[in-house]
Ligand SMILES: Nc1ncnc2c1ncn2[C@@H]1O[C@H](COP(=O)(O)OP(=O)(O)OP(=O)(O)O)[C@@H](O)[C@H]1O
């Protein structure tokens with residue numbers, strides 16, 4: 001399957017980001033319901049493991065001298081970083097620096113120019129053949145990609161399918177999960193994200209926050225081991241942000257997922273991540289625990305960036 005395919009496991013070609021989606025039209029409506037849902041049902045009590053969430057050892061991620069170019073624009077310059085198994089890392093950096101590109105490479109929505117990307121002990125874009133490292137074939141890409149889920153800024157739900165089918169389509173078609181099992185699991189996930197009563201709704205009938213909850217549930221329905229979050233609340237009206245962030249905090253706390261999160265929301269980043277990477281000009285500028293990066297960054301570039309974020 002080519003990297004730009006739109007499929008249940010790979011639902012968001014770049015073109016659809018920022019474009020008009022059904023989500024945009026609905027964003028912000030039904031605020032009272034949204035808030036009610038998020039406090040009454042969204043998430044489960046602290047420290048109680050949620051059966052619906054993926055558990056067990058998750059693979060780490062490693063970028064090794066990764067180069068990504070768009071024409072003459074070199075976006076990633078021999079980029080090196082790691083995310084340990086089960087670690088939750090936030091990526092910050094200026095607009096246009098390549099944060100989304102990093103996540104899209106992990107989703108195989110962009111192709112790699114140079115270097116290696118590791119998921120666990122295996123390379124994503126290369127495979128071993130007779131002791132030699134060769135470019136990955138479609139089967140290898142497919143198997144590797146199954147481990148990774150992503151939630152996008154613009155939700156990217158399947159507009160022609162109801163909520164339940166948005167959650168079952170990928171597991172049934174891509175993972176071969178029996179329909180009954182997929183439906184049962186989807187219902188559990190909808191309960192987890194506080195939308196059990198919306199299984200028959202179509203995306204256009206939901207608020208932006210509700211759509212993003214469905215998108216989160218849909219990515220979890222694929223049982224990923226690595227979860228990528230790309231500015232998942234930045235398209236939401238301010239009053240819807242907290243509910244979605246609370247849900248993701250619960251998911252982070254109650255699962256063993258390895259998480260790589262792009263966000264400018266510092267409080268959320270502090271809550272959700274073990275480590276923050278400051279990224280600019282194709283490379284990591286500095287990294288450290290959230291309190292250090294947000295409180296006492298050592299690099300001027302980071303200070304300038306954080307000041308600009310706070311001023312905006
Ligand atoms: N499909 C593409 N074709 C050409 N250039 C691209 C493509 N996708 C991204 N770029 C370019 O790559 C660079 C990095 O883009 P990217 O979307 O990864 O940035 P970002 O850090 O996520 O920015 P933002 O914070 O605004 O979301 C930008 O210069 C962008 O114009």
Ligand SMILES: [Mg+2]
Nearest residue numbers: 099100101230
């Ligand atoms: Mg981006």
